[in-house]
Amino acid sequence: MKFEYAPAPESRATAEIAPSYGLFVDGGFREAADGRTFKTVSPSTEEVLSEVAHGGEADVDAAVAAARAAFPGWSALPGAERAKYLFRIARLVQERARELAVLETLDNGKPIRETRDTDLPLVAAHFFYYAGWADKLPHAGLGPNPRPLGVAGQIIPWNFPLLMLAWKVAPALATGNTVVLKPAETTPLTALRFAEICRQAGLPAGVVNVVTGDGTTGAALAAHPGLDKVAFTGSTSVGRAIARSLAGTGRRLTLELGGKAANIVFDDAPLDQAVEGIVNGIFFNQGHVCCAGSRLLVQESVADELLGRLKRRLGTLRLGDPLDKNTDIGAINSPEQLARIRQLADTGDAEGATRWTAPCDLPSTGYWFPPTLFTGVTQAHRIAREEIFGPVLSVLTFRTPDEAVAKANNTPYGLSAGVWTEKGSRILWMAQRLRAGVVWSNTFNRFDPTSPFGGYQESGYGREGGRHGLEPYLDV
Amino acid sequence: MSDTSAARLSVLKTYKLFIGGAFPRSESGRVYDVTTPDGRWLANAPLASRKDARDAVVAARKAFPKWSGATAYNRGQILYRIAEMLQGRHDQFRIQLAEAQGVDADRAAAAVDAAIDRWVWYAGWTDKISQVAGATNPVAGPYLNLSSPEPTGVVAVVAPVGSPLLGLVSVLAPVIATGNTAVLVADPAAPLPALTLAEVLATSDLPGGVVNVLTGRPAELGPPLAGHQDVNALDLTGASPDLAVDLEAAAAETLKRIHRPRTAEDFTADPGTGRLTAFLETKTVWHPIGV
Structure with a gap:
């Protein structure tokens, strides 16, 4: 017997998309320095969703400078105050979860059932979990006086755009670092919506910066000498190239790469x-x-x-x-x-x-x-x-x-x-x-913010999630 | 006060106990005068009885399976919700603390701020304490050996004296953060913040019975709680030295866990984890490893 299903479309109305988006640098949105843009399309319809600023080297410079300027103030905040910013972000993500799920599905092509029931709940939970660590770092078993590294450059893939953002941004901010995030070229929209959430949360300018663009933008960020830390999730070949470019610089690196499980x-x-x-x-x-x-x-x-x-x-x-x-x-x-x-x-x-x-x-x-x-x-x-x-x-x-x-x-x-x-x-x-x-x-593909994730060998190094996910962002 | 409010007679509140998620009067029908430090009458508070204490234990026990079985994430969300709701009542607590303690508005406001932040602190601990207090143990054999903390059960808490909100929250939050349920005996001289906090708890998605609030005489309510077969632990922070000794002795019959600070606590200081671990059991699971 074959079951027929009537269409049950989720409304697009919850996720309005502007015709164009800028980079998020130092608390404000701006065009790329050279004015370049790129189009982001819906993979299920090939419809152009929006035009997004294409960040170049000058934009990466500006974002790193903004993050650097924000670092002393952010890292000097009492942990309990940093925690409350992150709790605010977690709650705002929860409140806007449906909007973000629809947007993610449009930009990425993955089913709404997954964005609604997996991606977004995990995003909020990840911020909630790391929010709680911000004032508990001396209890994390990483030594008596863990200190933030500084400015982190973070490059994320298109398969779980907002979830990978959460995995990168939440622990970095909880530990007192500031970040420059480069979302994937094909899925920039939820990261830019997240930038709006940072503003709603009252996050100080420059603590989170989002520079959209393609692989060249990512390469410019990864190699930027103003960073103290690079975190990359993506292919093993790009991970190798980043490891090569950071060799000998003393900058910290975590890589979450491919697999063949x-x-x-x-x-x-x-x-x-x-x-x-x-x-x-x-x-x-x-x-x-x-x-x-x-x-x-x-x-x-x-x-x-x-x-x-x-x-x-x-x-x-x-x-x-x-x-x-x-x-x-x-x-x-x-x-x-x-x-x-x-x-x-x-x-x-x-x-x-x-x-x-x-x-x-x-x-x-x-x-x-x-x-x-x-x-x-x-x-x-x-x-x-x-x-x-x-x-x-x-x-x-x-x-x-x-x-x-x-x-x-x-x-x-x-x-x-x-x-x-x-x-x-x-x-x-x-x-x-x-x-x-x-x-x-007897299960597969389970994820939880309390559970460390990361690979052996050429799947990368460092762990994200759990207590272990703090260490890559701390000088211990 | 403006002229218009002076002309209007305000409505006084009937303060009631908080048991099993409801707000009953004391079954004894008794109340006592609550006053400011300089003697001005503020309200009548219920003078809870031994029977009220036993009812509270029944409610706490009934709430324990669900609360201890909730995910740590869920408990954290609820504790954070309590902080949100407390923030919304900031003015009410500030006024109540100023009246109860005779302190100025700034000091009262600082205490409310700190109490809100204390809930946030413990909200963050719900899903981390087992990562700090648990362990996999490298036993010398082919076994997985995993130790995890678990809540001990129903905890009776004699709330500290002289810190009717921050002190109260500082002893209550760590008890419930880990999945215990609580029967709280409020500071007898300043019970109103505790009863108002119950209103916050009742509107924060906290299941009924997880926290039960009694007001009255610790010397009357302590013994039935200390001797109760269905109470697993006692927090004697607010008990006078003589009462604490009596309650410890009574609790010995059922081998209750006792938490009794040796020196007066500074509730504005970093709370650490001592109050979390005081009410945890450690469960160790062995499992063989082999094809």
Whole structure:
């Protein structure tokens, strides 16, 4: 029996978009020094949403100078006062959550169900959590007198625009640093709305600065000599370039980069629950998730049964209008990303894996890729080694726990992993051996502001979230 | 006071206890005079009885599963909401403190400010205390060994004397921040801020029964609380030295946790974590590791 769904669109009216936006520097909005702008489009319709100032080197200079000027006052505030600013921001985000969710969905292409139920609650919670740390830093176990570093340059990706902003800005401000934030080129709008929230909260000018632009803006910020700290979330290749450019400068750096997580299903796992976890692991946010469970490692004895159930489940996913409240799979964020997903998926075919595509119609405008899985994947295939950053799952099998560990760890990355089994001791045995910064057992893609997140090896260094997320912003 | 307000007779408030989220009169029907330090009558406060104390314990026990089972984030949101609501009543508390203590408006206002900030301080602790007080322990064997703090249960609090808002908040907030529920005996000389705070608590999404406020004589209310089988801990901050010794002895029968500061506390100082950890148990879970 096939269920039909009537359209259930969320109203766009809660999120008005101005025809143009400026940079947020020193508490005010301004055009780029050279007057350049770029367009931001809705990936689901290709509609131009707004024109945004394209920050250049002069704008980065101005923003870093504003942050530097704001630093003495901000860092000298009693922690309890800094805390109250952050609590205000948390509350304002909660109050404006629907507006921000709609805006994020328009600009990013991800389903409103995710922005409304995942991104925005986590954003508010992250500010709330770090607000509480601002006056408790001596209790954080990082030494008796932790001190802020100074000015932080923060560069964030397009997959969780406002959530990544929260992960960067909240701990930096709580610890007394000031920031210059560079949002992703394709998703600048919620960061600029956040700048308005900073003004509503009465945050002193220059404590938060937002410089929009493309990769050149980000590169100018990352290499800026006026910074004390750089924090980057994005691809491993850009992370490497930033690490190179900071080598020898003494500036602090945290990197949250790519991943190729193994999601490991044992034969005693609760299969229906595992299917939901696999779906959530790789098809959440169209697979635009650095910790996505993009490699399914399934024990051979249950592989056929699991794949049968998985394909049935994928057939029920609804792809389409991201603003529709019933939509499970939204649009791919950009044509560039779509091209990369297509190209890597094509190598799967070329190298001998078997492609299966969920039966669903793709809209005629916008950027779309259907939920896809490959079976017959070997560890040598590119789709088993490279981060696709899209809704593509590579399925491999194993026979013994040792083999599962060996295959899971056979990657230069090390961000996350999943383990599915009813046996608690095995979960912990696996967790001990997996070289990954986050291990989810009988669940996947769970996030919480109290829980540290970050990777081993080429997935980057430093942790965001939790008590551990304070350390990258403190001189201890 | 302007002429128009002088011409109009104001409405006086009937102060009542706060038990289980409701505002009952004392079952005993008793009240006592509340005055300013120089003797001007302010109001009648309920003179709570032993039965009121037992009712408050029942309410606190009933509220414990839900409150201790709420997420730390949720508790933090509610404690922060209390700060928001207290901020909105700043003037009311400033006037009440000035009358209760005979202090000037600035000093009273500073105490209200500090009390608001104290709620914010503890709102931030709800989801951090286990990260500071808990641990994974590296036992010498193939086991995960995880220690986490848990609330001890129902805590009876004798509120400090002479600090009817800041002192009160400073002893109450840490008890409930971690998931305990509380029966509070207010400062008998200045009970009105405690009863007004109950109105703040009642409008802050705090579930009924998490905080219960009694006004009356600590010497009358202390013993039934100290001897009660369903009270897990006592905070004797406001008990006189003689009463504290008696209550500690009574509490020994049920091995209640006792918190009794050795010296007078300065409630304007950094509160630290001592009042949080005083009412926590530590639970350690072992789990084997192996295929």
